[in-house]
Amino acid sequence: MYLIHKDATVKGEAIVSTWRGLLKKDFQLALPWVLGGFALILMADLWAVWMTSKASGRFGLSLMPILAHIxxxxxxxxxxxxxxxxxMHQWLHNPHxxxxxxxxxxxxxIPLMxxxxxISGIYPVYLLVSLDLDINLLEKQLNLVTIGQFLLSTVWFSLDLALWGLILWSIFHWLRPFFGKWSWVVLSVVGLAFLYLSAQWALSPTYETLTQWGAIVTLPDNLTMYMGELLxxxxxxxxxxxLSVWILERKLEV
Structure with missing residues (x-):
């Protein structure tokens, strides 16, 4: 029993060490761009201050960086x-x-987002709390539940777009050995076909039947998110x- 417990402990430590190393490497890779994003937020807030002296106008402009997080x-x-x-060669042949x-x-x-x-919300919150801002249209919606729903929806839609980008990126690298400089053209056709088929599916009665059940989040303007849609x-x-993993591991030659 002792040997089994010791072996499990060693394996657990190895798993933790592996993930710690991967996350540290990705963080170091992304850090300059993340800091650049923070700088863009600051510039956007300064731009809002420069554009108008009205608190309501500044508040509206300061929401743009938040909305852009999708x-x-x-x-x-x-x-x-x-x-x-x-x-690419080293990355694709990584032992992990x-x-x-x-x-x-x-x-x-996700935590970086x-x-x-x-950080994007600091200036808008400052305007709401510190200034005499007329927000009659928003005061009924500005509560922790609504803010939480908005954050959840923003992260969810952003993750959805990221996974679309991932599959298209994988397909592009799969196509490049075959089509060379024309890979972007082929990928554009594939992407547009994906979008068209997705739109047709989303507008179909079958989609509505399968997904519009279990309302869990009601957003402003009576927009509703359903458990079926999330699933x-x-x-x-x-x-x-x-599918991206399969393409990169099995179909990509470097």
Missing amino acids: LYLPIYLMISLWLEGKQ GMWKLLLSKLVLG LLSLI HDLLLGTSFFF
């Missing part, structure tokens, strides 16, 4: 993959396995993730 994870992931692409390499980036990206959202997106995103 693109945070796809941009972060594409930058990270682009940097890895400079040493492709699913760990990709999952590490996503696991790191939340931190960036918090659908989760299954689709998981499929994109593992």
